[in-house]
Amino acid sequence: MSTSFSRARRRNMGIAATAVAFVVFILPFLFTFLMAVKTKKEAALFLFSWPSEWHFWANLTEVIKARNYMLLLAYFNSTVITVAAVAGLVVFGAMVGYVLQRRPSGWNRVIYAGVLMGLMVPPAVVPTIWVLQGLGLFKTIHGMVLIQVAYGLAFSVLLYRSFIGTIPRDLDEAAIIDGAKPLAIFFKVILPLLKPVTVTLIVVQSIAIFNDFTNPLYYLPGKDNVTVQLTLFNFQSQFQSQFNLLFMNILLVTIPPLLVFIFFNRQIVAGMTAGAVKG
Amino acid sequence: MKLIPSAAFLSAFTLLAGLAQAETVLQVTTDGNAETVAAMEALTAAYTAANPDVTFEIENRPGGAEGDNLVKTRLATGEAGDILQYNSGSLFQALDPAKNLADLSDIQGNVIDSFKSVVTASDGTVRGVPFGAAMGGGIYYNKNIYAELGLSVPKTWDEFMANNAKIKEAGKVAVATTFGDTWTSQLFVLGDYFNVQAEVPSFAADYTANKAKYATTPAAMRGFQYLEDVFKGGYMNEDFGAAKFDDGVRMVATGEAAHYPMLTFALGNIKQNFPENLEDVGFFAQPGPSADKNGLTVWMPAGLYVPAASENIEAAKAFLAFVASVEGCELMIKTNGATGPYLIKDCALPADVPAAVADMMPYFQAGATAPALEFLSPIKGPALEQITVEVGSGIRPTAEAAALYDQDVEKQAKQLGLPNW
Numbered sequence: 001m002s003t004s005f006s007r008a009r010r011r012n013m014g015i016a017a018t019a020v021a022f023v024v025f026i027l028p029f030l031f032t033f034l035m036a037v038k039t040k041k042e043a044a045l046f047l048f049s050w051p052s053e054w055h056f057w058a059n060l061t062e063v064i065k066a067r068n069y070m071l072l073l074a075y076f077n078s079t080v081i082t083v084a085a086v087a088g089l090v091v092f093g094a095m096v097g098y099v100l101q102r103r104p105s106g107w108n109r110v111i112y113a114g115v116l117m118g119l120m121v122p123p124a125v126v127p128t129i130w131v132l133q134g135l136g137l138f139k140t141i142h143g144m145v146l147i148q149v150a151y152g153l154a155f156s157v158l159l160y161r162s163f164i165g166t167i168p169r170d171l172d173e174a175a176i177i178d179g180a181k182p183l184a185i186f187f188k189v190i191l192p193l194l195k196p197v198t199v200t201l202i203v204v205q206s207i208a209i210f211n212d213f214t215n216p217l218y219y220l221p222g223k224d225n226v227t228v229q230l231t232l233f234n235f236q237s238q239f240q241s242q243f244n245l246l247f248m249n250i251l252l253v254t255i256p257p258l259l260v261f262i263f264f265n266r267q268i269v270a271g272m273t274a275g276a277v278k279g
Numbered sequence: 280m281k282l283i284p285s286a287a288f289l290s291a292f293t294l295l296a297g298l299a300q301a302e303t304v305l306q307v308t309t310d311g312n313a314e315t316v317a318a319m320e321a322l323t324a325a326y327t328a329a330n331p332d333v334t335f336e337i338e339n340r341p342g343g344a345e346g347d348n349l350v351k352t353r354l355a356t357g358e359a360g361d362i363l364q365y366n367s368g369s370l371f372q373a374l375d376p377a378k379n380l381a382d383l384s385d386i387q388g389n390v391i392d393s394f395k396s397v398v399t400a401s402d403g404t405v406r407g408v409p410f411g412a413a414m415g416g417g418i419y420y421n422k423n424i425y426a427e428l429g430l431s432v433p434k435t436w437d438e439f440m441a442n443n444a445k446i447k448e449a450g451k452v453a454v455a456t457t458f459g460d461t462w463t464s465q466l467f468v469l470g471d472y473f474n475v476q477a478e479v480p481s482f483a484a485d486y487t488a489n490k491a492k493y494a495t496t497p498a499a500m501r502g503f504q505y506l507e508d509v510f511k512g513g514y515m516n517e518d519f520g521a522a523k524f525d526d527g528v529r530m531v532a533t534g535e536a537a538h539y540p541m542l543t544f545a546l547g548n549i550k551q552n553f554p555e556n557l558e559d560v561g562f563f564a565q566p567g568p569s570a571d572k573n574g575l576t577v578w579m580p581a582g583l584y585v586p587a588a589s590e591n592i593e594a595a596k597a598f599l600a601f602v603a604s605v606e607g608c609e610l611m612i613k614t615n616g617a618t619g620p621y622l623i624k625d626c627a628l629p630a631d632v633p634a635a636v637a638d639m640m641p642y643f644q645a646g647a648t649a650p651a652l653e654f655l656s657p658i659k660g661p662a663l664e665q666i667t668v669e670v671g672s673g674i675r676p677t678a679e680a681a682a683l684y685d686q687d688v689e690k691q692a693k694q695l696g697l698p699n700w
Contacts (some may be wrong), residue, residue, distance in 0.1 A: 041625045044525045067339075079335075129356040217345075218352060221360075222306075223336045233311035233339045240312055240548050241525075261688065 022243065032254070035247035047262035059248040066234050066245070070226055071252065078228045079256075082142055082210045085148035088154045089205055090198055092149065097160030098190055120155030125218050134217065144220045149207050155203050162188070163197040199267035207257045228253045286401075286650040293651040302335045305593045306360030308353075308541040310346060314360040314547050314615045315364065320410065321614040326601055333594055347373075354379040357588035361595040364410055367397040367582045371407065372516045372695075374584075376400040380518075381585040381592050383408060386600040395581045407582030408603040411611065412619035413583060414543045414578040415639045416470035417564040418684070422634070424537045425561070432563050434570035434609060436505065443514045446537045453514035455536035457527040464667040467509070467565070468502035468538035473500075473574040473649040474567030475499050483655035489692070494681040502528055503680050506671040520672060540565070542578055546618045546635055562635035564642055574647030575639065579654050580622065585607065621653040660687035 035043050038057060064071050083185030100108060128147070129138060133227040137269075167190065175185045211230040220227065231253070237244040306325070309315050316339065323335040338360070340346050353359040354374060374380065377400040384405045387395060391409075398407030412564055418439075420432070433439040441484070443453035451631055457463045478498040485491035493499045493529075509515065516522060517535060521565045526543050530536035532553040533667040534637055539545075543556065564575035583602060599639075601607050608626035617636055620643050628640070640649050653659045666684050667676040675683070692700040 041552045044529065046523070046525065094434060126351055126669075128353055129358070130351070133356065133358075217341070217349060221338065221353065223338045230339075233341055234315075237310055237315075237342050239313040240314070240544075240551065242313065242526075242551070 004124030029254075030247040032247050032251050035243060036246045036251045039249075040242055040244050043242075043247065046243070055244065059244055062254075063235075063245050063248045063252065065235070066231075069232050069251070070234065073224070074226045074228045074231045075256075077225060078210055080208050081216075081227065084142075084164065085152070086202055086206050087207050088145065088149040089152050090201060093153060093158045093201065094164075094191060094194055094198070095186065096153075096157045098164055098186060100157070100167070100186065101161050104258060115154045115157050118150075118197050119158070131221065139219075139220065139222050139225060141225065144216060144225075147219055148212070148214060151215070152205050152209070159197055159201060160194065163194060167193055175195040194268065199264055203260060203264050206260055210257055211253075251259070280611075287692045295539075296664065303591055305333065305335050305362055305591055305598065307335055307337045307362045307364070308340050308350075308360050309337060309364040310342045310581075313390055315411070318611045319364070320616050321610055322602055323598075324608060325610055326598055330597075333598065348654040349641070350374065353402045354586060354588075357586075359588065360587035361585065361589040361591045362598065363584045364581055365584060367394070367409075367579045368651075369657045369659050371398055371582065371584075372401075374583075376406045377402045377404070380406040380585055381587050381589065381596070382406060383585065383596060383599060385655045386603060388603075389605060389623045389625070390603055391622040391624060392578055392652065394493055394582075397650065398582045398584075405634065406679050407584045408599045409580050409622040410602060411580035412617065412621050413580055413647075414619055415562070415564065415642070416466060416469075416542050416560055416576045417639075419531045419539045419541055419545065420563065421531050421534045421537050421636065422563050423534050423561050424449075432561070433566045436501075436566045436568060436571055437640055440508065440512065443512060443538070447514055448510070448574070450578045452516045452530065452536040453512075453538060455522070455530040455539040455587055456509070456515040456519035456521055456670045457524055458519055458521040458527070458671065459521045459523040461668050462502070462539065463521055463527065463665040464506075464671050466542070467505045467666050467671075468663070469563040469651055469653070470540060470576045471502040471505065471567065472652045473564065473647070474501070474572070475652075476649050477572040481569050483652060486652070487656040487658060487697065489697075492681075492685045496684050498676060500681045502682050503667070503670050503677040503684075506667060510673045512672055515671075524548075527551065532560055533559070534559065543552060543635065543639060545620050546633055547615075550616070550633070558634050560633075560635050562638040566649075574645075574649060575642035576651050576652050579586050579649045644693070658688050658692050658697070660691055662687045 001167055021171055034048070034051060035046075037054050037056045039053055039055055042051060044051075080099060101208060132138035132143050132147075135143075137146065171189055171193075175189045180188065211229060212227075216225075216227040232246060232249055235242045235249060280324075281604065307319060309319050316337070319337055323337065340349050350363065350365055351374065352360070358380075376398075378452075380403045386408065387405050390405075393407050394413075395410045398405055400406050412594070417579070424446065425431075428445055430442050430445065433442055446453040476494075476496045479485075479496060480490070480565055482496065482499060489585060516530065518526075522530075524541075524545075525538075525548070527539045527541065528548045529552070531539035532549045533556055541657055546560075547562060549561065553674070564573060568572055583599050584601065585592055589595055600695060603623060605623060605626050608621045608623040614628065617632045619639060620628065628636070632640075640692075666675070666680050666687070668678045670677060689700065
């Protein structure tokens, strides 16, 4: 009696959860898609309705060709920034986290406070630009990569540090007895074991960096430095927007993060629970 | 034998170097409005065709508050490029033009005086040239509804309200109201400024000097009263709290509503989304208490500026001189059509302008125009749009709203460090 009750209840919960997920995740996507295939006039009505005419291909080509194929350049720039910054975050985050966890010293508290400050204190724009100008890194792609690494490092250090706490020290000691040097221990023994949390970090950070709007806006001016989120301004302004093209652009910009998410889906869940075991 | 090729290389190299030196690339930053981009692309293409050694890179920036921050950040860090498109009037003053922008006083030959006054820095030098057409702030009306109900264009506010009553009786929305975009709520207050200054000519100066207040000047307070009247009459669309600017434009263009208080740039939107309704829409200045003192409140177009930190000030000025010439003005009209008068001497509008522009021209010809208050006084309270939404939704009565706006303005004036506050 009680089992059949709980089974029915579980089924109802499942249906409710699916419905909520549909409303929260699928409906906006559907709305974006429907807006993207409408004509300018129909899109300006902003209704959740079936398009009377399908303009998918015309809108798609217009968006890609806009401003001399700006979107393609933006894809390239965003991809370069995302890949380079995430690679930096994984390597440096894991290294710092490893040393912090394994080598207790008086400095640890100071370093840990610094990491926490990096997480909590918001960065100021104008002084950051002064630093970049002084180093000759302003308006360059590698300067932008360093900014993203700097902004994301605190989070990844915390994530790695807590995860490395779950890896037994015996592994390090065994490697030392076998004659491994510190770098070899880190890269050959520890880093492969960090795979679950690394996948989480890749997914979270690559989506955040790829979708970043304000940082490229301020730190990466210049026509050749455009990133995907900034291309939205081709079709949107305060007083007059071309909503069909804007939504087509949004659709195109959403696809890469979506692919990352689908590709790494299973590992993400594993990584999240793995990182949450011990603080 | 060996000397000849290397000499040839050398001469080729110097030639290339010479070319590279003569080549100037000007960095242009504009907002992302389709019309702005189209006009800028046409102007730069024509200029490069005439001067092949000067080329341009156009970059878009966001509008609104985000755009203000961006422009200020870039000016503060000396990275604003060579040419900057930005608002004139009080927003221009907020850029600290005397420090951040180059002096353009010597290329103003063709510019009409009324524009010069809104891009003049505190030291009296002119630092911008006009880019685009001047806009009128008034009321769009649907000509089909007017013809159907036998109405005539109102000259006074009472006539306007009488028209509204007849339109409501006929079962139509009288005044399209779009508080979903809060900035659209300010039009009755800001667009009334011609009528205010017709009655109190010294209002702008007294207001800046903290001698006149909205709450104590009946002529100025009327703008808030109008909002309340329209709400009390029930002349608005049902979804007035959620409707957006795009909805308001649609309503007046397609005849869902009879009136829409707005600036004339909305014509661009009608042209894009409802080209077949362009001739159905007319325009009149906001009516006031008396018919013979009625006129149009005008918004000045954006300006083009040269940041003081630019490395190509001379080349940028030469281009801006071209923009501010009759030739440049005609090029802009050809690209975007005429949505209002351009502020260049001897630059006439074509004969076949849209109906709403044709309705606006007589005000200019008769000299019955006045710049909006934000071009005459640096003070504009940041919360005006929230206050006008409250009044227009019947949440706050007129007198209280005017007093609240006076308080709001005080913060802004103190921030600007004006005397007497």
